[in-house]
Amino acid sequence: MTRDDITKLILRTSMRDRAAFDLLYKHTCAKLFGVCLRILGDRGEAEEALQEVYVKIWTKADRYAASQLSPISWLVAIARNHSIDLIRARRPPTVDLAAAGDIADTTPWAEELLIESDQRASLARCIDNLSKDKAAAVRGAYQEGVSYAELAKRHNVPLNTMRTWLRRSLIQLRASVEQ
Numbered sequence: 001m002t003r004d005d006i007t008k009l010i011l012r013t014s015m016r017d018r019a020a021f022d023l024l025y026k027h028t029c030a031k032l033f034g035v036c037l038r039i040l041g042d043r044g045e046a047e048e049a050l051q052e053v054y055v056k057i058w059t060k061a062d063r064y065a066a067s068q069l070s071p072i073s074w075l076v077a078i079a080r081n082h083s084i085d086l087i088r089a090r091r092p093p094t095v096d097l098a099a100a101g102d103i104a105d106t107t108p109w110a111e112e113l114l115i116e117s118d119q120r121a122s123l124a125r126c127i128d129n130l131s132k133d134k135a136a137a138v139r140g141a142y143q144e145g146v147s148y149a150e151l152a153k154r155h156n157v158p159l160n161t162m163r164t165w166l167r168r169s170l171i172q173l174r175a176s177v178e179q
Contacts, residue, residue: 001027006071007064014061025054031072032079039083049086053079126176134169141166 006027012020032053037046056078064074108116127135133155140146140154152162 003070003072006075010057010061010064010071010074013058014064021054021058024057028072028075029054032075035076035079036083039080040086045086046083049083050079053082056082122177123173126173129176130169130172134165137162137165138169138173 009020009024013024029050033046033050036049037043040046040049057075127138130138137151137155140151148162149159152159155162
């Protein structure tokens with residue numbers, strides 16, 4: 001079927017000629033179904049969309065002459081736009097931007113980060129003021145998560161001695177940090 005033949009069928013369809021509409025359907029349905037199927041990705045949904053596309057063609061055929069498109073391009077545009085509309089209708093509605101203000105930002109403020117950094121540096125200086133063995137034990141227990149028994153083995157001291165070291169070191173650190 002030539003371009004002119006399809007144009008004539010569309011023009012006759014605009015005058016509510018059912019026979020012309022039937023011929024238009026027979027000659028163009030495969031192409032328009034392919035467009036719907038490619039966009040929608042589901043055969044059943046594409047078949048339903050195709051029916052709706054031809055309803056639109058029946059009701060809008062009188063607008064074809066003003067479009068100045070080739071007849072098949074005009075038909076494909078209707079099928080494409082309808083399929084895209086169906087995809088858009090599937091998506092959940094977007095959230096109003098005003099509601100976004102109610103979502104809390106959990107990231108710390110720059111001031112909080114600076115304070116935390118200063119506190120870490122202060123604590124590191126206080127730990128460095130302890131003896132070398134006790135500082136290593138405090139870092140092992142409280143920064144690395146090493147058990148008291150493992151620390152006692154590392155430093156070659158009895159377990160109760162390690163507990164005493166850590167308890168006394170924490171008391172010293174508390175006093176040092178409070179100054």
